[in-house]
Amino acid sequence: MVGYFQQCVLYPCDLAMLQRVFDEICADGCHDAASPEAEILATALLVLFQNGMTNEAALLAEMRSRQQVYLLRTG
Numbered sequence: 001m002v003g004y005f006q007q008c009v010l011y012p013c014d015l016a017m018l019q020r021v022f023d024e025i026c027a028d029g030c031h032d033a034a035s036p037e038a039e040i041l042a043t044a045l046l047v048l049f050q051n052g053m054t055n056e057a058a059l060l061a062e063m064r065s066r067q068q069v070y071l072l073r074t075g
Contacts (some may be wrong), residue, residue, distance in 0.1 A: 023044045
């Protein structure tokens with residue numbers, strides 16, 4: 001998976017913000033942070049960030065929306 005991500009500089013404030021969003025999304029979905037589901041969420045979150053979505057509220061809203069769509073599809 002190392003080659004999957006683009007080169008991207010993450011500053012401590014970026015990492016802290018991504019951690020907050022990740023923690024909140026995991027709590028919303030009752031996912032253990034070490035679970036395979038959480039790894040998928042972390043990957044999606046990082047991809048969104050690397051593609052220019054750097055606002056915490058926007059990331060949280062997008063991740064929640066994606067989680068809702070997933071739940072609707074899988075029941």
